[in-house]
Structures are given as structure tokens and as C-alpha cells.
Amino acid sequence: MKRRSKPARGMKRAALKLTSLLLFIAVVATACGGGGAGSSAEGGSGSGGTLSIAMSAANIPFPSTPPNQGYEGYRFVGNNIYDGLTRLDLDQDKTLPSPQPALAESWTMAPDLTTYTFKLRKDVKFHDGTDFNADAVIFQLDRLKDPEFEYYSQTDAANAASAVRYIDTWKKTDDYTVVMTTTQKYTWLQWDMLSVYYPSPAIVKQYGNQDYNQHATGTGPFTMTKYVDGEIMELTRNDSYWRGAAKLAKIVLYPQPEAASRLSMLQSGEVNWAEVPSPDAVAQLKTDGYQVFLGKYPHGIMPRFNMFREPFKDNLKLRQALNYALDREGTAALINEVGYPAKQWVYEGHPDYAPDNPGYSYDLAKAKQLLSEAGYGPGELKLNFGYTTGGSGNMFPDVMMQKLQADFKAIGVEVTLKPMEWTVLLSIGLDGLNSDKWDDIDVLWASPAAGMMPTLYNSAYMSKRPGGQPNATGLNDAKIDEYLTKASQQAEPADQHKYLQRMMDQTVDQAYFLFWMHDLNLRVMAPEITGYVHAQSWWVDFTTISVGEN
Amino acid sequence: MLRLIIRRIGLAIPTLIGVSIIVFILMTVVPGSPEAGLVPEDATPEERQAIRDQLGLDDPLPLRYVDWAIAALQGDLGHSQQRRREVADLLTQAWGNTFILALVSAAFGIALGLLLGYLAGTRRGKIADRFISVVSLGGLSIPSFFLAIILLGIFAGGLKWFPSGGASFDDPITALRSLVLPVLSGSLITMAITARVTRAGIVDVFGADFVETLRAKGLTEFEVRRHVLRNALSPVLTTSGVQIGALLGGSVLVETIFRWPGMGLLLYNAISARDLVVVQGATLVIALTFVIINLLVDLLQAAIDPRVRGAIA
Amino acid sequence: MSQATVPVLLPTGFGSDVSNADREEARRRRDEWNAVDQSVRSQSFWRDTGKRFLQNKTGVAAAATVLLLALAAIFAPWLTPYDPLLGEPTDRLQNIGSPGHILGTDEQGRDMWARVLYGGRLSLAAGFIPTVVAAVVGTIIGVTSGMLRGVVGTVLMRFMDMLYAFPAILLAIAVGSSLGPGLTNTIIAVTIVFIPPVARVAEQATRRVVVQEFIEAAHLSGASRFRIARSQILPNVLNDIIVYASGLVGVAMIIAASLSFLGLGSAPPAPEWGYMLNSLRGSLYTTPLVTIVPGFFIFLTSVAFNMASDALREAMDSRL
Secondary structure, rough: OOHHHHHHHHHHHHHHHHHHHHHHHHHHHHHHHHHHOOOOOOOOOOOOOOOEEEOOOOOOOOOOOOOOOOOHHHHHHHHHHHHEEEOOOOOOOOOOOOEEEOEEEEEEEHHHHOOEEEEOOOEOOOOOOOOOOHHHHHHHHHHHHHHOOOOOOOOOHHHHHHHHHOEEEHHHHHHHOEEEEEEOOOOHHHHHHHHHHOOHHHHHHHHHHHOOHHOOOOOOOEEEEEEEEOOEEEEEEEEOOOOOOOOOEEEEEEEEEOOOHHHHHHHHOOOOOOOOOOHHHHOOOOOOOOOOOOOOOOOEEOOOOOOOOOOOOOOOOOOOHHHHHHHHHHHHHOOOOOOEOOOOOOOOOOOOOOOOOOOOOOOOOHHHHHHHEEEOOOEEEEEEEEEEEOOOOOOOOHHHHHHHHHHOOOOEEEEEEEOOHHHHHHHHHHHHHOOOOOOOEEEOOOOOOOOOOHHHHHHHHEOOOOOHHOOOOOOOOOOHHHHHHHOOOOOOOOHHHHHHHHHHHHHHHHHOEEEOOOOOOEEEEEEEEEEEOOOOOOOOHHHHEOOOOO | HHHHHHHHHHHEEEEEEEHHHHHHHHHOOOOOOOHHHHOOOOOOOHHHHHHHHHHHOOOOOHHHHHHHHHHHHHOOOOOOOOOOHHHHHHHHHHHHHHHHHHHHHHHHHHHHHHHHHHHHHOOOOOHHHHHHHHHHHHHHHOHHHHHHHHHHHHHHHHHOOOOOOOOOOOHHHHHHHHHHHHHHHHHHHHHHHHHHHHHHHHHHHHOHHHHHHHOOOOHHHHHHHOOOOOOOOHHHHHHHHHHHHHHOOOHHHHHOOOOOOOHHHHHHHHOOOOHHHHHHHHHHHHHHHHHHHHHHHHHHHHHHHHHHHHHOO | HHHHHHOOOOOOOOOOOOOOOHHHHHHHHHHHHHHOOOOHHHHHHHHHHHHHHHHHHHHHHHHHHHHHHHHHHHHHHHHHOOOOOOOOHHHHOOOOEEEHHHHHHHOOOHHHHHHHHHHHHHHHHHHHHHHHHHHHHHHHHHHHHHHHHOOOHHHHHHHHHHHHHHOHHHHHHHHHHHOOHHHHHHHHHHHHHHHHHHHHHHHHHHHHHHHHHHHHHHHHHHOOOOHHHHHHHHHHHHHHHHHHHHHHHHHHHHHHHHHHHHHOOOOOOOOOOOHHHHHHHOOOOHHHHHHHHHHHHHHHHHHHHHHHEEEEEEEEOOOO
């Protein structure tokens, strides 16, 4: 028996040797294979520190113009590398941010409301040192609007289509003046211009559209110094930024679609900023000294009824019944109060909020009564509810949908939950619920940036989408069309809001949506972060933030 | 031997073609449109069609497949509009990351498995054997994502010993630290299987007649063990090959949880985004890896164990 | 990784780990069986297997655990007063051992014990059904191609090889996302994943049996192919299949749970264990023990099945 131990030890030694050898090889391989810049945790030159962010996107947004990954791409990548002609005043949290001069020093609207003249800022340089001027503006508009242009980018054009839809012509009148005409009377071009970013024409010409992303160059407060698709992006302070250099030395971005994993990243200290971590951890995080930010902003969950057919077409009482059946407070409790009950599409305090319309409370008796008036006894109505299981900016679909299912069951309406991937939900938005593929869906999840920009109402509200297609869920109300169109043709913002309020009023009266939850934009940061402003927006001003002793 | 290799490669080609056709068909029946992530929600039919044309989505299916296959044969795996990258680039990057994780996981799992299996096999019925059996059975039965979550909770969130994810290769120490948790979660099953197969192999061979013959011939116990190991190693080799093949395919769950940008995560994300060219390319690479590993295993086995040579030729 | 398990039990050079001594032993035993009348033979074989199984204490314990889990799932309504789908928001995330909720409550305020019990129905179904269906279909394919060998056999097995050439979980994800979420689709996906390896086991076993003399004898006696398959080959292949398939149940559960974990499996509010684990992840730091509960049950069931499978293998004395 004793003799056995010797070869066993030999075996063990061999195994250990093998392991250490392989580990060594792996280490060498990793060291060689990684490449890229030095450790991201270092602060870089000067003060301000490094902000490391766990985003909720599944990938690093493209640094293209525009970026992808929705508003998260604009928030972290777009607004940091680039500027638009206009920008939002994100350095305050008192009002809804609105367009302010940026690359355009000022703009004027001709009295006919179809011509915009933008005066450009003169002292602005791209990160590569070339000048920003009217040619750069024309270059980018050509890239997005003129299929004949040498540097026309089909993908960027498709992605930016909404923002440049109303531009009819564009020309420079001198080196620092650009004139744009619109396809119709239109007074929201300054909103559209927020998300048209200007890349350095020299860089686009040098690398072409195909390879541009690896060399993204703009005029923004940060320059892109490292970009590994799928893994990491590093942004470094642009010391000669025209608005004055940002305080932060660096921003490092990590994609992490899982809320629980973002929480782990924050807790293990890999990041000092986490987007929407699991809400149940909030109390713990506060105890641990983290800064937890919550605040109203234009984002809500407002499911859309299929208005192409029964049961919701021409059945106001049924739509109202379901709105009364929603236990919004209960839903808020389930997500640990990181959202709050919605009365209208936009939140109370938003300039487009219709005053004097109480909306729908949680009222089971009323809901049951309306349901029977709508022609359905308990157990007679079965609904298919399509919703997404993921995608950033969707709050907490699984938790909320299970609550909704229980709420509707309480008045005798069966809901079948149809979870779908985010891509599928987007596809439905394009195809419309009248398409054969999706016509079994009765109610569709929607997570609009409700009221962030007036330009965003169109696709949910207008009876026709651009190109003459019907509204994706079949909403068709001449009054709404009129209010929304008129709003976009008022020179004065006050008048615009007046029409939009009427639109909201009509929408609530007609119960075109399930007015369900507003998001509170949960964001958690390490204690050493200062200067952050929790604006009423999806976007953030990173120039005011610093990390470390200040 | 050469003829064997050629024959096996010949057999692999229809397999690879078949795999890519199956995946191609699967991807075309997946609900949702590939262009959905590329155009805004209020895109006009024309804007949408332009992108569909660019992606070639409306060409007849067989034509799309043949176009892809011909290009792939010429080494062009296409360009991903969703990722705006050459598919070949994406695959190289992801495969490299998976390769590192798979190699370390396999090395760790197989080495530990061999050791445990050997200890258990040579101490059949003893406490060590029972203990190791329980451990390997547990390893076989624990879902990797469950283990990953527990490890994350304890070692990343709680103790902060290791990062919660990401493949950071800036320096060897960071690289090692970022490898620990994914390797532990991903290699447990390899360890368990290797241990079980090793143990079974050793028990079998010890029970075989030829061991007695060897002993009778007067070989020392050490030499007997050498023979035993040599014979017991063959099945271990086979399972190890399969394990390495599977690990090289990328562990979707481990890679998702630990943000490890490898093949599994790439393929999973591509399926979610309906990024057909990436799905096709990744599948091809994974299947190819699998086929090559199997071939290598068979060849190695033939080299070690003459009995096998006849069987696979 | 869960996906690895399928390939592992089924190496390419399957059967190569069988020593000649084993082959001799197996042949001797088969000859013995063949010597006796067929019905008597199979009866006594199963009786012996059963006897041997009952002597194995771990095996019995494991089988008892499986049985207990199954019974608990079936009789869930008698074991808990709670509705597994309906929660009380004010009672959410209670810890283990809190009054009225032995296993605590989940993020919706639903009783975890109730959810685990009812969820057992889904998770066990997700483990059992694919295994049984794949075992049947795979055996038919494997035996057919093993007997025919020619073009049909080759084509069938080539097709199986294709499905087999990429990791199980990735195949399951691809199939799962084409079918859409839902337990039924998960079961279909896992079944498709399992058929190729079972078919290979069956094919290899068939080939081994086909060359035996007694098949020759049956041929000579003029029996039809189907009859030979049914009366001679199947009984001999079956124990290999049973042993192999019994090891797949745990794997099936893990793959199903993985799909749920990725959002491609059971749709909420179904209390499938994998889905429960995923939805509780956010409370890992608040109520860690509650979060672990569903994972623990997946683990427990899987261990029990694997142990029972090991015991069965020993009892059948299969060399798989």
C-alpha cells in the first residue's frame, strides 16, 4: 500500500507541472494578445479622475454619427465625442432641458417658418486639429441626405433618418453660416439638430465610412482614445474644448446588459457609476455609502393597444376599463419605487402635461363596470400582450408584466404574456400590428422617451407614419394629428406646448395607451463622484463631473 | 495515417456544409427583422428597403446561401452591418478570447480531473474515492450559471478579490485575476467528467487480465502502473478532446455572466440581433474547431493505442 | 458548462474504451442470455438489474429523492396553501424561515415553497420529456442506420453528425430563438439537441450486436429485418440506451434552465426553476439564501438523477 503513494505523487507533480505550464502559456498569450492602452484605472494627466461606467447597453455604442444603442449611445458616446449645432442644457435639473446654442452660436427662423439660418461658432476645432466650419456641416448633411455624395453613408443615413427628415435643402452662405429650408412649416429643427453630430471631414475622407468608427473624431469634450468593440471604450478629456475643458480626465465605458451584473461591477469597485442596477439593492447600496440618484425624467412604460381591430378598435370603455384596472402603486412597490404611477404619457410638471385631467386611478369597481359596459363579462376577454424581455431603457418588464397580468385577472381579463427579444419588438414597430406576422397581438409594450423632445411624439401618435404607412398600432385620430402638426408649426414654445397639452388631453380621454409607469432614472455612483447633475433627460452633461477629492 | 487524415477531412466537408445550411435555415425562420436595429421606428418603407437591399434580405434563399458560401470559400466571411465590422475580424477577436478561456479552463479542469480520478481509481472504495465521487458528481450536476452567480456574489461583490467580469489583458496579473472566476465556473464540468472517466479507466484496467500477467511477469508496481495509465488514458483523451471542443465553442452562459467577449457571447448576441453573417461565420468556426479537435483526438488515440487504429481507419 | 455534458458521454471513438476483456465478458453474458428463452431472459435480466439496483444504497437514496421531488410536484396543491402565480407585493423578498413562508418570498411577493413545488412540475417535465422522446427517436434512427449501414445509414448518421458538430447549448439557443420562448419550445429544442447523441449510442451498440453470431442465425432462419430489430437487436441495445438516457435527464434540466436564464425558455409567470433563479438575481445581496433556492433544487434534482443513473449503470453492468 505504501508503495502506491510514490507514483501518485509523481502523477500529482506532473499534473501540477502541466497546469503551471499551461497557465504560463495562457498568461503570455493574454499579455501578447490584449494590446491596447495601459491600465484604465489610472487617472491620466491632471486632476478630475476617471469615471468608469457600467452601461446597460449590450455593446459599446458605435462612435459613428449618429451612434447606435438608442439614447444610451447618444448619452455616453455621441455627446462626449461630438457636438450638434444645438445642445440640451443638461447642467440643471429644474426644467426639461431644451435646445441651446452649441456649434451654432445662434439660429434664426424666417417668418414663413420654413427657413433656418444657423450662425456657426468660429473658434471650434476637431480633435484632429482641423477647423469646424460651414463646409463640415454641409459635408455631414450630404453624408446623411445625398445618396450621390461620395461619402454618403447608407447606415448612418438610415439611423439618422428621423433627425433630418424635415430638411429640404441645405447650403452654406459663408464660411460660418448655414441655411436650411424645411419640407413644410416646421419649428422644431433646433430639436432635430441636437442629434446630428459632426465628424471631422478630413478623417472621414482619410478612412472612409467603413473604417471610420475606429478613428472617430469630433469636436466634443472628450476624444476617443481606445475602442474595442464589445468590450471597452475609453474617452480622454479634450483640453481645448470650446466650452472649456471638462473636469474628468477620462471616461471608461463597459457594456453590461444584466442589471445584476452591473451591481456586481459597482460593488467590486470596477466601476464607479452604474446604470439601473437591481432596484432591490438600493437600500444596501445607500448603507454602503453609494450615491443613489432618482428623479423625474421623460421616460415611461406606455403600452399601446392594437387599434386595427377588435376588441380595442372603437371600444373606448374597454380601454378605460383596463386603465382603471392597473394597480400602479403596487407595480411601483414591486420595483422598489424606482418608478411611479403615470397619469398621462408625460409626467406631471412636464410642459406638455395636460392640466385639469386627472387621468385614471386604480379603481376596480369602475374597471369592472366599464368592462361589462364594453360588452365583456368576467372571463370573456383574453388578450395577447407582446413585451420585450431586455433592451436598455425598458425598466423591469418581467416584474411589471406579471403584476399587470394579475391586475387584469382581478377584473376577469386573461392576459397571455408573450415575451420577445428587443429586436422583435423593434421589428413589430416597423411592420405594424396590421402585418400578418403580428396580428395576434392585442397590446404591445412601449417604453417611449415620453416628452424628451417634441419631435418624438410622431411615431406613437400620428395616424400616418412617414412614407404613408399607418400608425404601427393603428391609432388614428384626426384631432391628434391636427394638434401635433399645429404644435410643430408654432414659432413660440408656449404655443407649441399649448397644442401638445391638448393632444395629451385627448389621448388621456380616449385612453389610447395604458398609462402605466414613469421611470425615475435610477443611477448609482460611488461616493467620490461630485458635480453630477441628475437632469430631467436621458442625456447627461459629463463636463461638470469629477472623481476624487474636490 | 495520411490517408486517414484525408479521409476524415473529406468526411468533415459535408458536415460543415450541412451545419451551415441548418443554421442558415434556422436563422431565416427566426421572428424579427435584421434591419430593425438599423433604422429608426419611423423609417419610411423606402429607407427600410434600402437597408434590406444592402443586407440582401430579399434575395431568394438558396441564392443568399450560395452567395455566402462562395464568398466564404474564398475566405470572405462578409461584413456585419449590425457591428460595422468585418466578420473575420469579429471572429478573430472573439475566438482569441475564447481560446484563452478554453485553454486555461481545459488545462485546469483536465489536470485536476486526472489527479482526482487517479486518486479515486487507485483507492477504490476508500474514503478518498467516495469523497471524489461526490465532488465530481456535484460538478457534473451544478449549472454553470448557478455556480457563476454564487462565485460572483462571494468573490467579486462580497470579498472583492476578483473582478466581476471582463477580459482584461493589460498585464499578466490583471489577466489572471479576470480569468479566475470564469475558469472556475466553466471548468468544473470538465474536471468532473475527466475525474469520472479516469477513475473508470483505471478501475477497468486494474481489473483486466493483463495486469495480472504483467505482475506475474515480475514487473515492478511502478511499471505496472505505467502500463495501466497508458491503457486507461485512451478514454480520457477522447473525453478531453470533446471537452476542449465544447469549451472552444464558447460557453454562452459563463461568457454572458462574466462579460467575456468570446465566441459564445458573440454568437448569442448575433442571434439576438439577427446578424446572419456573424451567426453563419461563428457557427462555421465553431463546427470547424470541433471537427479538427475530434480528428486530432482520433489521431492521438491511434498513436497511443494500437487497437484503435484498426477501428477508425 | 452544461453543453459539454452531452458530447462527453459520447466520444467519437465510442466503444474504444472497452477493453477486449470486457468484450469477451459481454459476449459471454449475451450468449448466456441467448441460451435461455427470450421472454424468460429479459424478465430475469430486469429482475436481476432491479435486485442489484436495490442493493446499491446511494442509488436507492437517489431514486427516492427523484420520486419524492416528483410526488411533491404532483401533490403541490396539498403541500402549500399558496398560489404560485399570485404574490402579495407587501410581502416581497421575505427571507428564508420568515413566518408563513419557510423558503421566503420572491420579488413579486410569491411564496417560494409554493413556486418550487409547482415549478417542479415544469422543470421535471423539461428534464424528462426531451430525454424520453429523444431516446425513442434516437434509438429508432440509430438502430435503423446501424442495421442498414448502406446509403440510408450513412446519410442518417451524417445528418446526426451535423447537429452534433456544435455545442448543445448553442444549438438549443438557435432552435429556441427560432421557435420563440415557452416551455413547449424549450422541450422541443432540448429534444432536438439530444437526438443525435442518442442515435450515435444506438448505432454503435447496434453495430456491435449485428456482428454477433446469433443475428446471423436469425437471418439464416429467415426472420425479417424488422423482426430481427425488434426481437434481437432492440433488447440488446436497450440497456445501453437506458443507461445513457438516464444520465441525460439532469443535463436536459440544466439546458432548459439555461435557456430560461437567457430569456429564451419558460415565459413568466411560470415558476420554472431556471427562470426563477434569473429573476431573483437582483436580490442576491438582499436575500441571498432565497436567490439560491431555485438553483439548489436544479442542483439537487440533477445530482439525484446522475446518482440514480450511475447506480443503474452498475446494476445493468453496462460498460457505457
